[in-house]
Amino acid sequence: MHKATIDVETRGRGLYDLTRDLSREIRHSGVSDGLALVFVRHTSASLVIQENADPQVQVDLLDFFERLVPENDPHYTHRSEGPDDMPAHIRTALTSSSEVIPVGDGRLALGTWQALYLFEHRRAPHRRRIDLRVMGE
Amino acid sequence: MHKATIDVETRGRGLYDLTRDLSREIRHSGVSDGLALVFVRHTSASLVIQENADPQVQVDLLDFFERLVPENDPHYTHRSEGPDDMPAHIRTALTSSSEVIPVGDGRLALGTWQALYLFEHRRAPHRRRIDLRVMGE
């Protein structure tokens, strides 16, 4: 069992690619076949596995979530932490706080077009802590 | 490997905090570092990791899902189990049937503001069975 944390300094809303950091930790783990758990210790940032080829996919994904869960929706009652906080919680619930990815032959077994991203939902810069576990044999 | 179930008696729609029950099972497991799998054995209740500080977050989250997936949508054809059943299945698909959370130093490694909730989507009381596995060393 290999245990690690990754700290990411975000610069506002967007997707931050974690694939390289996670691949490095899998090499460090010495695990050949098993699984990697990735967990975000926050409620206004989440994880998403998405296409890594055309950067317009990320633009459209962000835009979709901004329209689906708008800021300044008059229904929100939780406003004390700013107009982007409640949308951040809802967008986190609609995506994932954790992802579990297979490890095979000592490597992260993502598909060719997949990357793992931290999805930052807040406008201001944040330090985000991501917890890892790599298990197997 | 530690195996357990948690039964929750729900009293209609809402979030039910599972964090204390899950923490207790991790202590019972004797696992110091590893992971905990939490799994809901139902298709009209789900799991969500959310902020545990301001109760208004829960109010707004519930309200969002009621507006995004309304009851009495004329498009639904599955109506035999009541007007709140099809929305419950869709809300389950939009959140998660399972969550995997790291275990570290013998404890559930949630962030400071995170709690794990059972998200009950039906109006009537239900007994919900949640399956746990704690693995590691």
Next chain:
Amino acid sequence: MHKATIDVETRGRGLYDLTRDLSREIRHSGVSDGLALVFVRHTSASLVIQENADPQVQVDLLDFFERLVPENDPHYTHRSEGPDDMPAHIRTALTSSSEVIPVGDGRLALGTWQALYLFEHRRAPHRRRIDLRVMGE
């Protein structure tokens, strides 16, 4: 640790039941108690655990996602792979690329009304590769 892949030939949008294939691999694994990780190696198909009883649930679920994330939304800028590609990426983000399901007494520990489905989001037939890991004792 048991490792396997399942290949599914999809015939356009819809849910494809993986429960039988997954149950077979759990029998092959020899694991009595533990967990099964199921992972889709694509960004325009995903996983969902849903009711297996009334087929109308699947009809309504597909219809909901087609309305929530429509094709031909003028906001999309990623159009090079066809009008159904960007909606496929968004619908994948709203559901899951991975599911982790308990194994108990040598069997997949789903609830009575639960089945695991591959959720194909593209219109054309695709060969989808699904990666499995079964771990435990």
